[in-house]
Amino acid sequence: MTKKQKKVRNRIIVVLILFVALMILDKGGIFDSMGVPWIARFFIFLIPYLIIGYDIIIKAGKNIRNGQIFDENFLMMIATFAAFGIGEYAEGLAVMLFYQIGELFQSYAVGKSRKSITAMMEIAPEYANLEKDGAIAEVDPDEVEVGSIIVVKAGEKVPIDGKVIEGESFLNTAALTGEPVPRKVKKGDDVISGCVNGDGLLRIQTTKCYDDSTVAKILELVENASSKKAHIENFITRFAKYYTPVVTIGAAILAVLPPLILQLMGQGGKDVWFDWIQRACTFLIVSCPCALVISVPLGFFGGIGAASKIGVLVKGSNYLELLSDMDTLVFDKTGTLTKGEFKVTDIIAKENFSKEKVLEMAAYAEHFSNHPIAKSIIEAYNKDIDEKKVTDIKEISGHGISAIFEGKKILVGNSKLLDDESIEAINIDTQATTIHVAYDGDYAGTILISDVVKEGAKDAISGLKKSGVSSLVMLTGDRENVARDIAGRLGIGDVYFELLPQEKVEKFEDILESKKDTNGKVGFVGDGINDAPVLMRSDVGIAMGALGQDAAIEAADIVLMDDDIRKIATVKKISMKTMRIVKENIVFALGVKILVLILGALGLANMWMAVFADVGVSVIAIINSMRALKIDN
Numbered sequence: 001m002t003k004k005q006k007k008v009r010n011r012i013i014v015v016l017i018l019f020v021a022l023m024i025l026d027k028g029g030i031f032d033s034m035g036v037p038w039i040a041r042f043f044i045f046l047i048p049y050l051i052i053g054y055d056i057i058i059k060a061g062k063n064i065r066n067g068q069i070f071d072e073n074f075l076m077m078i079a080t081f082a083a084f085g086i087g088e089y090a091e092g093l094a095v096m097l098f099y100q101i102g103e104l105f106q107s108y109a110v111g112k113s114r115k116s117i118t119a120m121m122e123i124a125p126e127y128a129n130l131e132k133d134g135a136i137a138e139v140d141p142d143e144v145e146v147g148s149i150i151v152v153k154a155g156e157k158v159p160i161d162g163k164v165i166e167g168e169s170f171l172n173t174a175a176l177t178g179e180p181v182p183r184k185v186k187k188g189d190d191v192i193s194g195c196v197n198g199d200g201l202l203r204i205q206t207t208k209c210y211d212d213s214t215v216a217k218i219l220e221l222v223e224n225a226s227s228k229k230a231h232i233e234n235f236i237t238r239f240a241k242y243y244t245p246v247v248t249i250g251a252a253i254l255a256v257l258p259p260l261i262l263q264l265m266g267q268g269g270k271d272v273w274f275d276w277i278q279r280a281c282t283f284l285i286v287s288c289p290c291a292l293v294i295s296v297p298l299g300f301f302g303g304i305g306a307a308s309k310i311g312v313l314v315k316g317s318n319y320l321e322l323l324s325d326m327d328t329l330v331f332d333k334t335g336t337l338t339k340g341e342f343k344v345t346d347i348i349a350k351e352n353f354s355k356e357k358v359l360e361m362a363a364y365a366e367h368f369s370n371h372p373i374a375k376s377i378i379e380a381y382n383k384d385i386d387e388k389k390v391t392d393i394k395e396i397s398g399h400g401i402s403a404i405f406e407g408k409k410i411l412v413g414n415s416k417l418l419d420d421e422s423i424e425a426i427n428i429d430t431q432a433t434t435i436h437v438a439y440d441g442d443y444a445g446t447i448l449i450s451d452v453v454k455e456g457a458k459d460a461i462s463g464l465k466k467s468g469v470s471s472l473v474m475l476t477g478d479r480e481n482v483a484r485d486i487a488g489r490l491g492i493g494d495v496y497f498e499l500l501p502q503e504k505v506e507k508f509e510d511i512l513e514s515k516k517d518t519n520g521k522v523g524f525v526g527d528g529i530n531d532a533p534v535l536m537r538s539d540v541g542i543a544m545g546a547l548g549q550d551a552a553i554e555a556a557d558i559v560l561m562d563d564d565i566r567k568i569a570t571v572k573k574i575s576m577k578t579m580r581i582v583k584e585n586i587v588f589a590l591g592v593k594i595l596v597l598i599l600g601a602l603g604l605a606n607m608w609m610a611v612f613a614d615v616g617v618s619v620i621a622i623i624n625s626m627r628a629l630k631i632d633n
Helices: 003-027 030-034 038-065 072-085 089-123 214-225 231-264 270-287 290-309 317-324 355-366 372-381 415-420 457-466 480-490 501-514 529-537 550-555 566-601 607-629
Strands: 128-132 135-139 149-152 162-166 169-172 183-185 202-206 312-314 326-332 343-349 390-396 400-405 408-413 433-439 442-450 471-475 494-496 521-526 540-544 558-560
Touching: 003 030, 003 038, 003 089, 038 072, 038 089, 072 089, 072 231, 072 270, 089 607, 231 270, 270 566, 270 607, 290 312, 290 317, 290 566, 290 607, 312 317, 312 566, 317 326, 317 521, 317 540, 317 566, 326 501, 326 529, 343 355, 343 372, 355 372, 355 390, 355 400, 355 408, 355 433, 355 442, 372 433, 372 442, 400 433, 408 415, 415 433, 457 471, 457 480, 457 566, 471 480, 471 501, 480 494, 501 521, 501 529, 521 529, 529 540, 529 550, 558 566, 566 607
Parallel strands: 326 471, 326 521, 471 494, 521 540, 540 558
Antiparallel strands: 128 135, 128 149, 149 202, 162 202, 169 183, 312 558, 343 442, 390 400, 400 408, 408 433, 433 442
16 A cells, blocks of 8 residues: 555544544434534534545646536535535535545555556666676666677676576566566577576677667556557546536536426425435536546556566557457467477488588578578588678568579579579478579479477467457468468468468458458467568557567567467456456446436435445446456466
8 A cells, every 4th residue: 555545544544433423423413412503513524524525625626727627526526515505514524535435445456456567667677787898887778789798697687688698597587478487598598678687697798779678668568558548448538528517517407497496486495495405416426427437447457457467468458448359360370379490300402412512502592591491591501601602692572582602593492482483393292391492593402491389379279269269360471281281280270371471461451351341350469570560450469579579569569478379368358358347337337327316316315325326336346347457267
């Protein structure tokens, strides 16, 4: 509990004790027997009223001064002032007291929801140990340049993304991924900022500046998350904007018009005015939209907090709403469903070429590429590259690479690349990825490379089907037999293969068009730079946060901090539960308010019923919203 919450709690306790004592004195007839005049009773009740309500009155006054008249503070002030004006001192005090109790509940609930989200804010490093000329200086992470050497001691946070150049340790990634199991790192491994170093000393060469590091990107996303509201949340905000002045004017009309008409008919009197003003006060108290204004955003806040607990960053409540309606999910293959850890499993060479020569030519052609397949070829070659041997390297998008090797033209890529040059390749019946190599216009051989399906990918697909995702699709640039094999093993119904980057976008547009007439939303999961356009085009874009490219993370609406796609089904369940809770609160709050508003206007509801319809409903709605924080299995 914060210092501010404790102060409000102490005020509530003091006033609650005074309220009980005053109720005994007033309702028990003790004031009457002692002959206490009305003016004395007014000031006796006014003291605890001001203790508990002074901040509400000040807020209402400031808002009126700033032109923002109609809000819950204004309603509470007018309703309680009117109650004191007609001599209902106990009721006026009760309304303000129980309203503050409801506000305390709200503050506590928001704080609890915020903890799950702001825990991610604690990943921000306060300093970096910069090594320069053999000395170590503590500097602001912003001051560290790319390529600098930083030292991370045991128990310290990794301040900037980089590569380990010396040392071995375990990194605690819980703040980023929600997973408590430490990850071992050694020389040559990439590390991301925000992780906590275990018991070893690490020397890291930075590969990014602080502003481009993982931790800075995450903090920016977290800070902006609350600004993107769901449609239902925006509706409630607009509803309250028009609803409040309407009911305020309605209460004024209720207080004046009926007794005026009755007076003109000869049935008026002091008691009639008193009765209708009391009805108007009840009407005002009931009409306060606190339950809706508080519980709806709080429900979404709880949902975002629940996702944060498992290491999933949702960039706004609107994406939770869209995710709850998602019935189609499209996957990229490499790095999403498969590890992207390619290994050369075989080399098939033509008679006049050796396997070693085929691998050498492929390695020289691919040595500038960062693609996982290229890396696997270079790793299999495992020799130094003499860059003088290869020139004029050109990448042919979606096909492969051409280059001049030892004075002759080589081609390294798929069968389409060789077809374009009228070179006939040997067709091999295999599920592995095939990379064809041609030398000086002649087919040289084929390299077979296999990818590995991610652990938990099959469970992820099964979980998504159970969560209500009826259509699962895979888009890949890989060959048909590889794509169909992966899709079949995972249980994905639709698969599109041998797609160029622009064809991925076109195919996704077709999927979106086919779903246009339904209420369902289409999501996309990817990790690469080439996935960014599709992520932005989708209703719900989901990116890999640990190994994914910055462009994909920026374009996505939801980020999986540990790349575990099994969590998509969990977040889908969280979103559906959140929407269910939000809708329950809206129906419950409006239902009770409309009922008591009618009863109040007819004179069948007193102020105590009004207090329940306002504060009681708010507290119940807040407690219901807090259920969104709990993650169901």
